[in-house]
Amino acid sequence: MPRSVSYKNIILMAVLVAVTLLVMRFTQVGRAHLTPLEAAIKDSLSPLQGGLTRAGETVNKGLGFFSSLGRLADENKALKQQVDQLKGQLYLQEELKQENRRLKELLQYHDQYQSNFQTKVAKVIGRDPGNWFGMITLNLGQKDGIVKNMPVVTPSGLAGRVVAVSDNTSQVMLISDPRSGVGAMVQDTRVPGVLEGTTAASGETRLIDIPKDTNLQRGQVVITSGIGGTFPKGIPLGRIVGVTNEPTGLFKTATVEPFADLNRLEEVLIITTVYNPDIVPSTEGG
Numbered sequence: 707m708p709r710s711v712s713y714k715n716i717i718l719m720a721v722l723v724a725v726t727l728l729v730m731r732f733t734q735v736g737r738a739h740l741t742p743l744e745a746a747i748k749d750s751l752s753p754l755q756g757g758l759t760r761a762g763e764t765v766n767k768g769l770g771f772f773s774s775l776g777r778l779a780d781e782n783k784a785l786k787q788q789v790d791q792l793k794g795q796l797y798l799q800e801e802l803k804q805e806n807r808r809l810k811e812l813l814q815y816h817d818q819y820q821s822n823f824q825t826k827v828a829k830v831i832g833r834d835p836g837n838w839f840g841m842i843t844l845n846l847g848q849k850d851g852i853v854k855n856m857p858v859v860t861p862s863g864l865a866g867r868v869v870a871v872s873d874n875t876s877q878v879m880l881i882s883d884p885r886s887g888v889g890a891m892v893q894d895t896r897v898p899g900v901l902e903g904t905t906a907a908s909g910e911t912r913l914i915d916i917p918k919d920t921n922l923q924r925g926q927v928v929i930t931s932g933i934g935g936t937f938p939k940g941i942p943l944g945r946i947v948g949v950t951n952e953p954t955g956l957f958k959t960a961t962v963e964p965f966a967d968l969n970r971l972e973e974v975l976i977i978t979t980v981y982n983p984d985i986v987p988s989t990e991g992g
Contacts, residue, residue, distance in 0.1 A: 808973055811861040823938060824979035825859075826850065830971045831875070839909045839968055840883035842866075846976065847874040855936050857977040863942035863965030864888065864930060865974055876976075880968050881943065882909050889933035890943055892926050901928065901943055901962060909968050911944060913960040914952075922949045922960050938980055 812827055832843035846852050848871050856868045858878050866880040879886050882903040890901040890913060897920050899913040913928055926946045932939030948961035 812973060812975055814861065821981065823977045823981060825975040825977055826852070828852075828858075828876075828974055828976050830974065837883065840880055840885075840903065842878050842880065842971060844876045844878060844974065844976070845874070847872050847876050849873050851978060852876045852976060857937050857941070859941060859975050859977060860966040860971070862967065863944065864937065865966045865968060865971060867936055868976065878974075881911055881964060881966075882968050887934075888937055888943065889931040890928050891931040892922070892946075893929050894926060895921070897922075898931055898933070899928075899960075909964065910947075911962045911964055913946070913962050914957065916958040916960060918951065918956055918958055920958060922946060922958055924948065926960075928960075928962050938977065 809827070826846060828844040828846040830842050831845045834841040844852075844858075852868060852871055854868055854871055858865045858867060864881055866878045866883070866886065868876045869879045870877040880903070881888055881901060884903045884905050886901075886903045888901040889898070891898045892913075897916060899916045901911050901913050904910055904912055916922060924946055928943045928946065930937040930939055930941040930943060942965050944962040944964040946960045947963045950959050950961075951957075952959055
């Protein structure tokens with residue numbers, strides 16, 4: 707049964723094709739009038755021709771739709787790449803803007819104190835993961851004239867001193883390192899002491915060896931005293947944020963928050979020459 711139906715369909719399709727070709731032959735361009743038979747055949751086949759035309763248009767539209775989907779996907783990908791590039795340019799522009807601001811601050815600091823000492827700008831290129839608040843690495847070394855014990859500062863205050871030098875890099879011990887010791891004094895009262903780092907890895911420092919009868923208060927500014935010969939006198943160190951009595955009862959200790967943001971150092975100034983050696987001895991090797 708299915709085979710007979712299939713053969714009938716094939717025969718019917720062949721007849722329709724033949725009739726269509728015949729109609730096309732009789733309705734060719736150049737004839738002004740159709741015979742009644744031609745008109746009847748054309749009218750009877752017009753629904754079929756319209757359906758075939760609409761089907762062809764639907765197929766073409768479908769192919770065009772899928773083609774447009776491909777083009778839209780490519781355009782969307784290209785637009786996303788452009789957006790990413792623009793975002794990258796904005797981030798880079800902001801980074802350059804911030805770096806420019808920091809370098810201007812360093813330049814202003816250099817201009818302000820150029821009569822006291824000479825400096826060189828250095829970039830922070832490394833930190834000790836096990837001693838984040840203690841040691842940093844700079845991109846200047848012996849080839850740049852850097853030697854051991856040169857002070858390292860920021861526009862906000864003292865950062866530390868050079869403790870080791872290679873040809874192209876130098877290691878700096880920050881004032882927050884427990885091994886650090888800086889001759890210091892309270893700015894308004896001129897009370898001397900020693901500023902040292904703490905072991906709490908908090909980035910704070912403390913002023914020790916202060917006589918118990920000394921009046922220490924929160925908010926007082928601590929500066930370098932120049933005693934010891936490594937650091938020039940008068941460099942800001944930090945502000946007192948707390949005062950305690952030592953267990954012996956003979957001295958007081960003040961917790962000092964450094965002015966320099968030791969956790970986010972990016973560029974610093976290395977003091978290479980001090981112009982008043984009568985008050986502040988030159989750095990080692992200077």
